Amino acid sequence: MTTKKQPRVDVKKTYKLFINGAFARSESGRVFEVTAKNGDFIANPALASRKDLRDAVTAARAAQSGWAKATAYNRGQILYRIAEMLEGRAEQFESEIALTSQITAAKAKAQVTDAIDRWVWYAGWSDKLQAVSGATNPVSGPFFNFSISEPQGVIAIASDVSFIDFIDAIAAAVVSGNTTVVLVPGSLAVPAMTFAEVLATSDLPAGVINILTGSLDELAPWAASHMDIDGFDISGINKKKHGELKVAGAENLKRIHAFSTGQSPTRILAFMESKTVWHSVGV
């Protein structure tokens, strides 16, 4: 007996949030629809809520001291490992970006290779930041005085819709030892959650990078006013709205910055804090 070969029904992925190293549904039970350019349904990513944001901040705070305490060599290797994992899944990212965004397949491919190379670039910064940003200071007196840069703590990121900006923002924040809560807008949710799968297999400690998909308009004001967030990268937010976020962030004097795209240690150093230590010298 022969049966006519039927077209295979492919297995679709359930989209969740990435909090504390685990994939969790939004506590709100809400989702939003992402469609392809032609309107075909692609996915129902989770529409994260204020409570999800708070949970992610709790996870990021808990992970921060351990991540900052890891040696720079160790952090560099983990960032490099992310590049390795990304490389292995490059085609998946290319097709997802091409499918969900308005850019061509060729441009999507270029973004993905760029993203991989940037992880390599950022990985190399982990043990060079002090050499570039620190100083020994020749003070007038019997003191040994030096300045080093330290991570600020928990950094929220309102990501631009472009995948490469998403990568830049995250890598720049975590390489120095910050932990992050990344707010991902719209259709970027699809490659962003695939990226969460990359992170889950990259030896990255749980809670260092937390990814929430949903609405920046809804989540960014909560992030700006959250008292346990130290810095906020608002590159993905329209400049007209920067003012209100900065007003909310003033309550704990959050370090709030927006960047144009591109690789620069400026972006890394913006979320670091300089510490100067005086040691008295004597016998």
Add this chain to the structure above:
Amino acid sequence: MTFEYAPAPESRAIVSIKPKYGHFINGSFVAGKKHFPTINPATEEVLSLISLGGVSDVDKAVAAAQKAYTKSWSKLSGKERGKYLYRIARILQERAREFAVLETLDNGKPIRETRDIDIPLVAAHFFYHAGWADKLDYAGLGHSPKAYGVAGQIIPWNFPLLMLAWKVAPALATGNTVVLKPAETTSLTALLFAEVCQQAQLPDGVVNIVTGDGSTGAAIVNHPGIHKIAFTGSTEVGKKIARAIAATDKKATLELGGKGANIVFDDAPVDEAVEGIVNGIFFNQGHVCCAGSRLILQESIAEEVIEKLKVRMSKIRVGDPLDKNTDLGAINSKEQLVKIKELSAIGDAEGAQRWSPQCNLPDKGFWFAPTIFTGVTQANRIAQEEIFGPVLSVLTFRTPQEAIDKANNTPFGLSAGIWSEKGSRIFWASQHLKAGVIWANTFNKFDPASPFGGYKESGWGREGGKHGLAAYLKNGKETGAK
């Protein structure tokens, strides 16, 4: 037998104070419309009348600063700019005694401090930054970093001329021009500095000084012609400034409040630590944002340290700031004295034990005896809020980790001190303290080459050293905005 100190007053003949001052705009003094008195807080004597700057005065000053920026200052090479700063440094050294006496009269701080600390550091700041003016390409901020244009600078009353130097020297070295507002109660040395600018033949409009109160400061913050704000003062006002400029492209450095932890481990050199504790909280009447206002003592040595501290505190000489023997001068204003008294009363009410040595405070002026509170808990307001006076809160700890946890349990993050003879412990503690400036086996040391500024709600950015230049240059790390 006790030895008494005979009075050793510094002569005030070296200063001549005018009965009334205007603003310093475009190289000359311009009469103000309204005036308010500035007094000597040690005697309540009116020293002079200071102009109350309004929006139109700030407008004129900004216009002068803009013109100076485009017509002269931005066209000068770094080498030439630097030479003006060197001139200013030298004139400040020449007139150091005059500045020291005037500062002591207007601020109330002891002549020993203005003469040996404030004014020498002021000259050092100009000398240090003068040398940067033609070396900015090497500051790690990219090639040819650019000035912002006009910097608006608002400074506090605790180190009047020193804060002016911290603001003006890097601004000029990096090629910016300046509109500066001194604090309401301490304008006199800034106005004397205007004379120094004239003697140095600094081009007109490069430095403009508008005196006044909070409304004058707000006019500077909100002025559309100003691209960069530098403020030192309270966290409360710092947050207001952050909100005021939120929807603008203005950049800001904010040096705000603190509640510095001074940690003494059981292996500390106790006598040195006691000197450091005294310097940490009683230097400048405790009117220091980075003061070591929380003493965190290891339990096993707490009793010994407190006993020795009380003995040392009873040797502190409180009184005439112009007397060269005086350690603790006058509280800068009646308003500040009220705040110190209020928070100290709250310390009593919360159950902490207050102690002050016997001391005879003068009848006139504003005075507060050096004070410690023991038995303070972390939740007490005197352990959380900045008192900004000669009042020390003492807490204890058992394990090093507990010391760090207590030290970091504050929204501030400006300074901290560590006392220990064990090098590895000092480095461990300094790694874990969330503070921008940490002193190990010393306290309250300042230098133009050493960056200063805080974590968390103690502010944004650094002043001094290589790091301080970034605040005044567009390729600095605060740029890159979309």
